[in-house]
Amino acid sequence: MTTPRKIPMRQCVGCRQMKPKRELTRVVRSPEGEISIDGRGKKPGRGAYVCPDPECLKKAIRSKALARALDTPVPEEIYDTLRAQLEAEQ
Numbered sequence: 001m002t003t004p005r006k007i008p009m010r011q012c013v014g015c016r017q018m019k020p021k022r023e024l025t026r027v028v029r030s031p032e033g034e035i036s037i038d039g040r041g042k043k044p045g046r047g048a049y050v051c052p053d054p055e056c057l058k059k060a061i062r063s064k065a066l067a068r069a070l071d072t073p074v075p076e077e078i079y080d081t082l083r084a085q086l087e088a089e090q
Helices: 054-062 065-070 076-089
Strands: 009-011 018-020 025-029 035-038 046-050
Antiparallel strands (some): 009 018, 025 035, 025 046
16 A cells, blocks of 8 residues: 655745645746746755745735845846746636
């Protein structure tokens, strides 16, 4: 008999709710300090997660939660790319 696999949970920086890791978008700060969107969730570095909900992204931007979680300012291009991804998914 196999035991059910544990689903990794992560907290969205916008709404602060715990959700399955696969449902969230990961933004990562590499060891070199470069910020990028990690589609596969495998890039090395410090990560922060955002729900695929435009309201969560707005909250994260307004409260600077993404920048705080990554310990560095987030370039506007990253926010633009996240917005575009969310619009494409809806």
